Amino acid sequence: MITNVINRRRRAQRLLLLLGVLLPLSMLVALGSGAVQVAPADTLAVLMGGDRGQATVIVQQIRLPRVLLAAIIGATLAMSGAAMQGLFRNPLADPSLIGVTAGASLGASLLIVAGGSSLTGHLGLTLVSLGAFVGGVLAVLLVYRLASSGNGTSVATMLLAGIAITALAGAASSLLEFFTDNERLRQISLWKMGGLDGANLPRLLLASVVCGAVLLALPRYALALNTLLLGESEARHLGIRVNPTKIALITWVALGVGTSVALVGTIAFVGLVVPHIVRLLIGPDHRFLLPACALAGAILLVGADALSRVVLAPTELPVGIITALIGVPFFVSLLRQRHQYGMQT
Amino acid sequence: MSLLQLQNVDASPWGDPVLTDINLEMIPGEVIGLIGPNGAGKSSLLRLLAGDFAPTSGNLLFADKPLQAWPRQALAQKLAFLPQLSLLNFPYTVEEVVLLGRTPHATGARADHDIMREVLRATDTLSLRNRLYTQLSGGERQRVQLARVLAQLWGGHDMSGALLLLDEPTAALDLAHQQQLATVIADIAARGCAVLLVVHDVNLAASVSHRLLVLDRGQAIASGTPHAVLTPALFRALFHAEVLVQPHPNGRQPLVIGL
Numbered sequence: 083m084i085t086n087v088i089n090r091r092r093r094a095q096r097l098l099l100l101l102g103v104l105l106p107l108s109m110l111v112a113l114g115s116g117a118v119q120v121a122p123a124d125t126l127a128v129l130m131g132g133d134r135g136q137a138t139v140i141v142q143q144i145r146l147p148r149v150l151l152a153a154i155i156g157a158t159l160a161m162s163g164a165a166m167q168g169l170f171r172n173p174l175a176d177p178s179l180i181g182v183t184a185g186a187s188l189g190a191s192l193l194i195v196a197g198g199s200s201l202t203g204h205l206g207l208t209l210v211s212l213g214a215f216v217g218g219v220l221a222v223l224l225v226y227r228l229a230s231s232g233n234g235t236s237v238a239t240m241l242l243a244g245i246a247i248t249a250l251a252g253a254a255s256s257l258l259e260f261f262t263d264n265e266r267l268r269q270i271s272l273w274k275m276g277g278l279d280g281a282n283l284p285r286l287l288l289a290s291v292v293c294g295a296v297l298l299a300l301p302r303y304a305l306a307l308n309t310l311l312l313g314e315s316e317a318r319h320l321g322i323r324v325n326p327t328k329i330a331l332i333t334w335v336a337l338g339v340g341t342s343v344a345l346v347g348t349i350a351f352v353g354l355v356v357p358h359i360v361r362l363l364i365g366p367d368h369r370f371l372l373p374a375c376a377l378a379g380a381i382l383l384v385g386a387d388a389l390s391r392v393v394l395a396p397t398e399l400p401v402g403i404i405t406a407l408i409g410v411p412f413f414v415s416l417l418r419q420r421h422q423y424g425m426q427t
Numbered sequence: 428m429s430l431l432q433l434q435n436v437d438a439s440p441w442g443d444p445v446l447t448d449i450n451l452e453m454i455p456g457e458v459i460g461l462i463g464p465n466g467a468g469k470s471s472l473l474r475l476l477a478g479d480f481a482p483t484s485g486n487l488l489f490a491d492k493p494l495q496a497w498p499r500q501a502l503a504q505k506l507a508f509l510p511q512l513s514l515l516n517f518p519y520t521v522e523e524v525v526l527l528g529r530t531p532h533a534t535g536a537r538a539d540h541d542i543m544r545e546v547l548r549a550t551d552t553l554s555l556r557n558r559l560y561t562q563l564s565g566g567e568r569q570r571v572q573l574a575r576v577l578a579q580l581w582g583g584h585d586m587s588g589a590l591l592l593l594d595e596p597t598a599a600l601d602l603a604h605q606q607q608l609a610t611v612i613a614d615i616a617a618r619g620c621a622v623l624l625v626v627h628d629v630n631l632a633a634s635v636s637h638r639l640l641v642l643d644r645g646q647a648i649a650s651g652t653p654h655a656v657l658t659p660a661l662f663r664a665l666f667h668a669e670v671l672v673q674p675h676p677n678g679r680q681p682l683v684i685g686l
Contacts, residue, residue: 090520090523171516171517305530308530309530311515311517311519312514312515313510315479316508316510316513316514318478318499319477320503320527321501321502321504321531322499365518365520366517
């Protein structure tokens with residue numbers, strides 16, 4: 083056990099390297115997987131600009147945007163989760179805690195129900211995404227307002243306000259579902275399970291810009307997050323401007339998670355468990371934790387999405403089911419040895 | 428030149444006044460012990476000095492500049508605070524916790540590492556350095572947190588201009604480590620660091636402090652050398668307790684014996 087902690091930094095660097103190698107490999111495999119299998123060599127050739135007939139179309143037009151989107155969203159969800167767990171000093175925190183997921187679900191449900199049958203094709207998908215994004219951001223703003231006073235923002239109140247707003251948005255969603263017809267009910271429930279089948283170039287572009295900014299911004303708060311684990315006053319006494327840091331973290335996470343929920347629906351588990359797993363492996367230093375989470379989250383979602391296309395091909399399973407099915411056994415096995423890693427919860 | 432100046436400071440951070448008309452002056456290298464019953468405002472005074480809340484009236488100057496006007500990071504290089512309780516429940520190693528104390532400085536990994544070794548040695552936590560903080564005992568955690576705040580101010584022979592605030596640093600320590608803490612305090616004070624500490628053991632307070640400040644219900648009711656402050660009358664008024672005050676066999680301080 084002692085050896086686990088002596089060389090923590092070296093371990094972290096090794097993990098980053100390993101994940102950095104695994105991510106392109108997993109993307110390569112994912113590009114070849116699906117209803118039509120493409121050999122890795124052919125995939126590589128297509129990526130290099132070669133022409134392999136049908137495989138070219140499948141890899142370039144259909145799978146490449148989807149795999150890239152999965153990687154970006156997976157990275158954003160996992161890194162946002164790590165940031166929230168640090169900010170709330172709670173390894174059970176999750177990006178959805180600040181209400182963004184429930185708000186987005188409500189926004190999407192509202193548009194699906196109100197839009198009716200006119201919401202088909204890409205326009206419909208875009209409108210639903212817009213509704214989800216607006217809903218998510220509104221929910222976070224509400225939670226943030228509830229938790230803020232003249233003395234700053236209390237993360238404990240924010241946690242409770244997040245639970246309240248999540249419950250409220252959940253009730254409103256249920257009410258909508260109760261009164262809507264079966265077809266839209268199925269539409270809503272499929273949307274909630276999440277999926278990357280709507281991936282296309284404009285969505286990929288949007289995700290790259292917004293989530294890319296989030297992925298670049300959050301690591302700048304690594305040192306602040308490290309001190310925040312000691313407590314908010316302690317962080318302040320160590321020279322951190324705590325309130326601006328909190329606002330910035332919440333804004334970036336709301337932006338990143340709001341965008342990903344809008345684009346691919348709710349994908350549970352990635353934001354909660356990836357940071358937890360990575361922390362068990364390399365400890366809570368956010369300078370390594372945040373990038374490692376981004377890489378691991380990307381790998382998990384790319385892999386899960388590939389599986390979702392393969393398992394019941396040509397039918398696709400919702401990717402959220404797969405992330406939970408892969409992640410939970412791994413997570414549980416780590417939990418069983420958690421005392422070795424010094425986790426208290 | 429005074430390092431810290433409080434003139435007629437009132438503070439009521441949560442509505443009711445917790446500190447009333449506090450006057451205090453500290454010079455570099457001075458050690459002041461804060462004593463008083465539970466709820467007297469000792470921790471509030473430390474938190475006021477740490478900048479957790481502003482005075483409602485009066486002047487609070489640190490190095491001749493209003494404390495609230497100090498930029499956070501510049502202040503953190505000069506002023507460190509060891510709170511009573513630590514909330515840390517993430518599995519940092521002891522080394523990582525101590526290095527967090529270097530956050531306000533940009534002295535580089537090598538210098539930080541040297542300072543870490545020195546403060547680990549000073550707090551007898553060198554042997555714990557690769558252990559996980561979450562697996563330590565209460566006293567060990569307190570020493571590690573002490574090492575962290577020492578690392579924050581540590582700076583070779585000249586520590587003048589620094590102020591260390593300690594809130595019951597001995598609460599969980601065994602006798603040997605209490606004495607070690609007294610040595611550390613004397614050592615950094617000799618290098619110019621001012622120390623303001625809350626201790627419940629009045630004999631310990633008397634042995635480490637140049638001056639004592641007695642708080643009761645938010646007001647300073649006595650201040651001065653241990654000999655001047657620690658009288659049977661004070662203990663009767665403050666704690667409703669009868670005590671004997673004798674010269675300490677070491678000849679340097681009074682010895683308070685409970686009856």
